[in-house]
Amino acid sequence: MERVPILKIGGVLLVSIQIDLQDQSVLALQEDLAEKISATGAHGVVIDISAVEIVDSFIGRMFATIASISRLFDADTVVVGMRPAVAITLVELGLTLGGVRTALNLERGMKILGELGRERRGAVTHFGEFPRDA
Amino acid sequence: MTADAGHAQRLTELLRENAELLIDKWVGVVAAALRGRSARTELEADFREFYAALVPLVGHDGKNISGPEFTEIRSLLEEYSRSRVRAGFTPSETASSVFSLKEPVFELVENDASPEVFQQALAFSRLLDAFGLLTFESYSRAREDIIREQSEQLLELTTPVVKIWEGVLAVPLVGTLDSARTQVVMEKLLEMLVETGSEHAIIDITGVFAVDTQVAQHLLKTVVAARLMGAECIVSGIRPQIAQTIVALGIEFGDIVTKASLADALRHALRREGVEVVRREVV
Structure with missing residues (x-):
């Protein structure tokens, strides 16, 4: 089974999905991500799906599940780079991803997370993005 | 024989x-x-x-x-x-x-x-x-x-998707909308959003004279799909008769932004983009 790598950039975890997702890899990703957020104390998760061409309802639900998991660790989730065909499929499947934020590309996704993080932490935490690491 | x-x-x-x-x-x-x-x-x-x-x-x-x-x-x-x-x-x-x-x-x-x-x-x-x-x-x-x-x-000719500002696309729909056409518009718009990296799209239906439930459904789907990709759609130019039909049919536009005219929609999109339009004293 292929595993999806999780990269840490500043206070953000980047999940870039470059493989054909199997249900097993999806479940593994959810576990890995939960551990990684808890370990790093990241304030945001970006899921880059610009390479994903085919989705089914299981993968569609994965986004919502990951968002709920992240929320428990007080981290925001942004899904970036969704292809038109994938968006149409998800709409046809009746999945609207509920509370998950979306952005056109990685750059904007990072920007959104930056703004959200600032809002949440207020002006106080300008120093030290990672209280736990510091 | x-x-x-x-x-x-x-x-x-x-x-x-x-x-x-x-x-x-x-x-x-x-x-x-x-x-x-x-x-x-x-x-x-x-x-x-x-x-x-x-x-x-x-x-x-x-x-x-x-x-x-x-x-x-x-x-x-x-x-x-x-x-x-x-x-x-x-x-x-x-x-x-x-x-x-x-x-x-x-x-x-x-x-x-x-x-x-x-x-x-x-x-x-x-x-x-x-x-x-x-x-x-x-x-x-x-x-x-x-x-x-x-x-x-x-079908190809009548569904242009144009960029009217940095980050703002417009789709002026003209004529009768059927499912096949709205499907084409939907796909073209979503592709253009990715291509141009635009976060706002204005769907202008000033030239549309009739809307039925199916067409409205397609429009709503387009808006939701765009949202999934990280872009916002604004629907503008709904004619009075169409507004009545939409209400009579019980179609819910939910939290989708609708504006009376394309100009209003553009102003809204620009504000969301952080662009300020100021009138200058003309000499």
């Missing part, structure tokens, strides 16, 4: 012997009916081909013309009908090109002494009827092909 093969040969003989005369008369009748809209030499070349393919078929009564022996004449007639469609002839003009052969053939048979020939001529006439109907069918098929091509072109 084998029983009257001998008799059929009599008509075949007649047709072979008088080929030049018959073709000449046939072309004459058709050319007169078309009143010079088709060159005589062209007609003659076409009819000579038909005639050559037709003569060996004498003896068939035209009840079933789908067999392999009819392949040649069928393709000739289909080609002829297609060219007639493109040249703007009516279906009856096309079909009567075939029927017009009957007249000279009957004239010829009249002068012949043997009584069987008349029966054969009748059968031949039925064969021509079948071919005439075939041209009619090919004609309408060719015309349907043209209509389909045109509607596809129209």
Whole structure:
């Protein structure tokens, strides 16, 4: 089974999905991500799906599940780079991803997370993005 | 068929012997009916081909013309009908090109002494009827092909997606919206969002005169799909009648932003983009 790598950039975890997702890899990703957020104390998760061409309802639900998991660790989730065909499929499947934020590309996704993080932490935490690491 | 093969040969003989005369008369009748809209030499070349393919078929009564022996004449007639469609002839003009052969053939048979020939001529006439109907069918098929091509072109032409500001796309919809068209718009818009990296799209329906539940559903789906990709859609230019229909049908636009005019929608999009438009004192 292929595993999806999780990269840490500043206070953000980047999940870039470059493989054909199997249900097993999806479940593994959810576990890995939960551990990684808890370990790093990241304030945001970006899921880059610009390479994903085919989705089914299981993968569609994965986004919502990951968002709920992240929320428990007080981290925001942004899904970036969704292809038109994938968006149409998800709409046809009746999945609207509920509370998950979306952005056109990685750059904007990072920007959104930056703004959200600032809002949440207020002006106080300008120093030290990672209280736990510091 | 084998029983009257001998008799059929009599008509075949007649047709072979008088080929030049018959073709000449046939072309004459058709050319007169078309009143010079088709060159005589062209007609003659076409009819000579038909005639050559037709003569060996004498003896068939035209009840079933789908067999392999009819392949040649069928393709000739289909080609002829297609060219007639493109040249703007009516279906009856096309079909009567075939029927017009009957007249000279009957004239010829009249002068012949043997009584069987008349029966054969009748059968031949039925064969021509079948071919005439075939041209009619090919004609309408060719015309349907043209209509389909045109509607596809129209679909492409009438759904432009334009960039009206950095980060703002506009889709001015004009005419009647059906599911196929909204589908095209939806795909084109989503692709353009990715291509241009735009976060706002304005769907302007000022030019749309009717909306039904299905179309509204498609519009809503487009908006949701765009949202999934990280872009916001604004619907503008809803006509009063359409607004009434939408309310009467109970279609919920939810939290989708709707504006009265394209200008309002653009202003909204610019504000969301962080662009400020200021009126300057004009000297």
